[in-house]
Amino acid sequence: xxxxxxxxxxxxxxxxxxxxxxxxxxxxxxxxxxxxxxxxxxxxxxxxxxxxxxxxxxxxxxxxxxxxxxxxxxxxxxxxxxxxxxxxxxxxxxxxxxxxxxxxxxxxxxxxxxxxxxxxxxxxxxxxxxxxxxxxxxxxxxxxxxxxxxxxxxxxxxxxxxxxxxxxxxxxxxxxxxxxxxxxxxxxxxxxxxxxxxxxxxxxxxxxxxxxxxxxxxxxxxxxxxxxxxxxxxxxxxxxxxxxxxxxxxxxxxxxxxxxxxxxxxxxxxxxxxxxxxxxxxxxxxxxxxxxxxxxxxxxxxxxxxxxxxxxxxxxxxxxxxxxxxxxxxxxxxxxxxxxxxxxxxxxxxxxxxxxxxxxxxxxxxxxxxxxxxxxxxxxxxxxxxxxxxxxxxxxxxxxxxxxxxxxxxxx
Ligand SMILES: Cc1cc2nc3c(=O)[nH]c(=O)nc-3n(C[C@H](O)[C@H](O)[C@H](O)COP(=O)(O)OP(=O)(O)OC[C@H]3O[C@@H](n4cnc5c(N)ncnc54)[C@H](O)[C@@H]3O)c2cc1C
Numbered sequence: 156x157x158x159x160x161x162x163x164x165x166x167x168x169x170x171x172x173x174x175x176x177x178x179x180x181x182x183x184x185x186x187x188x189x190x191x192x193x194x195x196x197x198x199x200x201x202x203x204x205x206x207x208x209x210x211x212x213x214x215x216x217x218x219x220x221x222x223x224x225x226x227x228x229x230x231x232x233x234x235x236x237x238x239x240x241x242x243x244x245x246x247x248x249x250x251x252x253x254x255x256x257x258x259x260x261x262x263x264x265x266x267x268x269x270x271x272x273x274x275x276x277x278x279x280x281x282x283x284x285x286x287x288x289x290x291x292x293x294x295x296x297x298x299x300x301x302x303x304x305x306x307x308x309x310x311x312x313x314x315x316x317x318x319x320x321x322x323x324x325x326x327x328x329x330x331x332x333x334x335x336x337x338x339x340x341x342x343x344x345x346x347x348x349x350x351x352x353x354x355x356x357x358x359x360x361x362x363x364x365x366x367x368x369x370x371x372x373x374x375x376x377x378x379x380x381x382x383x384x385x386x387x388x389x390x391x392x393x394x395x396x397x398x399x400x401x402x403x404x405x406x407x408x409x410x411x412x413x414x415x416x417x418x419x420x421x422x423x424x425x426x427x428x429x430x431x432x433x434x435x436x437x438x439x440x441x442x443x444x445x446x447x448x449x450x451x452x453x454x455x456x457x458x459x460x461x462x463x464x465x466x467x468x469x470x471x472x473x474x475x476x477x478x479x480x481x482x483x484x485x486x487x488x489x490x491x492x493x494x495x496x497x498x499x500x501x502x503x504x505x506x507x508x509x510x511x512x513x514x515x516x517x518x519x520x521x522x523x524x525x526x527x528x529x530x531x532x533x534x535x536x537x538x539x540x541x542x543x544x545x546x547x548x549x550x551x552x553x554x555x556x557x558x559x560x561x562x563x564x565x566x567x
Contacts, residue, residue: 164190164318166564167309169291169338171198173550174536175324176274178557183281185565190318191278192311193287195334199271201326204333205550210267212246213239213554214547215259221548223391223417224541225351229516230552233524237558239551249273260546289313294321294342296529306531320531320564324557327510327537329355335504339514339538346529349515351540355507356417359408360425360498373460374404381428382411385418394418400427402461405502413545416501417511424495429465430456435488445477449487452476465490509549513540523563524556531567533560 166182168175171193179189202210214221217239222230243261246253251273252264263269278285290312297308297317309316323339340350362371380400385393394415401409415425430438433456438444444452449471453462466472469487471479479487501507514534518526524539526532535556543549 164188164316165567166190166320166322167192167307167316167318168322168324169193169294169309170324170326170536171195171285171287172324172326172536173199173202173274173553174326174557175322176271176278177554178322178324178535178561179283179285180274180277180281181558181561182564183278183283185281185561187281187561187564189278189281189283189564190316191283191285191287192289192291192309192316193285194290194336196288198285198287199274200333201330201335202271202274202550203267204330205267206262208267209262209264210270211256211260211262211547211550212253212270213242213261213551215239215243215255215261217259217543217548217551221544221546222541222552223356223511223543224516225390226516226540229519229521230541230555232521233555233559234551236562237555239547241558242551242554245277246270246273249276258546286313291338296532319567320533322533322535322560322564323514323538324535325538327513328353328504329507329510331504337538339534343514343518343534346526346532348518348526348528351512351515353510353512355501355504356511356542357413357508357545358416358501358503358506359403359406360412360416360419361406361500361502362496363499370402370464371404373402373464375402376458376461377401377409378429378457378461379431380411381431382415382425384415384423384425386420386423389418389420389423391418397431406498410545413508417509417542417544419498419501421500422497424497427494427496429491429494435492439476439484439488446475448472449474449476449479508545509542510537511542513538513542516540522559524560525563533563535560 165187166189168179168191171191179191183189219230251269253261256262292310295308307318307321325338377399381397383395396414398411399409400411450463450466524533524535536553
């Protein structure tokens with residue numbers, strides 16, 4: 156076999172994370188000769204740290220409504236071809252124990268590492284070759300008449316590889332400390348593919364001291380709230396989430412805020428209903444509460460420290476509810492049911508879980524993830540302008556987009 160033939164791959168997957176490893180395994184098992192290249196010393200790091208080390212690997216209810224993209228219809232085809240139940244079957248086949256934590260979110264009972272090991276095992280079954288750490292320097296589209304039938308060349312610090320297809324699976328920018336880059340976007344730009352502007356999402360929000368006032372002292376408290384974020388006419392409109400909010404010394408976090416952050420833009424307010432499902436009028440009009448101190452009424456539904464902070468915020472600390480005037484009552488109710496607050500910013504890429512934006516889906520075929528302009532070039536996973544809600548949807552997108560791509564590779 157000639158040297159050119161020896162490294163003439165059916166597909167080279169650049170990025171051995173969730174989408175890349177899964178895609179490589181499926182394609183390999185469909186008979187493709189696949190090489191995975193990654194610049195990291197250790198692969199699958201994001202999976203390993205995900206879900207607090209337990210990896211929320213899918214969501215039983217994952218569907219198109221759980222994704223943000225300039226083209227919300229783009230996800231439909233891939234999501235319908237590889238569903239949460241398909242990944243669950245795979246996990247079960249490896250006897251990995253898991254449980255539903257909340258609203259369809261499935262987590263490993265033991266460790267996220269089991270998902271990484273499963274992906275490696277799937278790659279091994281498919282005869283996939285994995286090389287890391289390798290620096291990919293450039294990719295080039297070759298003339299089809301070059302004699303070896305290869306369409307693409309990948310230049311690395313360890314030599315040149317030729318391949319019929321390239322799969323870009325280098326993820327997004329969150330957590331640069333574990334090797335996140337925007338390499339897929341660089342390649343897309345070089346090839347004149349459109350990019351939807353990127354920003355951190357599923358990320359805690361920070362506040363100025365004015366906005367945050369006495370709440371910053373309550374770091375560590377978590378309460379269920381209703382949050383709305385975003386604006387009509389903005390890229391993704393308005394969202395409403397019913398989740399827990401966590402007070403931190405830097406600002407607000409917890410699932411409610413992380414979800415809201417994906418819809419939030421600089422300068423906008425977010426609105427929080429601290430009372431969640433508690434009926435405000437029922438609480439304050441209850442005759443049994445009339446003679447109670449305001450903070451004690453609030454203490455019925457909130458942790459004591461938060462109850463005090465709310466009463467203090469409206470100068471009602473130590474005042475019996477019966478003695479509080481109409482205007483002050485209304486001010487407190489407004490604070491509790493529609494606290495409008497303008498975040499100063501997000502905690503950025505270091506603390507974000509995902510990247511919003513990415514390679515514009517209008518440049519890709521939703522059935523296959525292949526570039527419409529450059530046959531043989533695919534983009535999968537987080538580098539595509541598809542961002543899931545919190546709760547296992549981002550991994551489901553990694554699996555589904557990887558699967559659609561692998562099927563297409565095998566058909567070629
Ligand atoms: C802290 C944290 C917790 C999370 N928890 C969850 C969760 O529980 N559930 C969920 O659904 N989602 C979760 N996510 C999101 C999820 O991890 C990502 O959506 C998912 O990993 C994206 O898969 P991917 O394959 O596109 O990218 P990644 O998994 O990030 O893989 C990208 C790979 O590309 C490699 N790479 C990058 N640049 C280059 C380059 N220039 N050359 C070569 N290789 C390169 C990287 O080393 C990496 O191996 C979490 C994210 C974070 C940060």
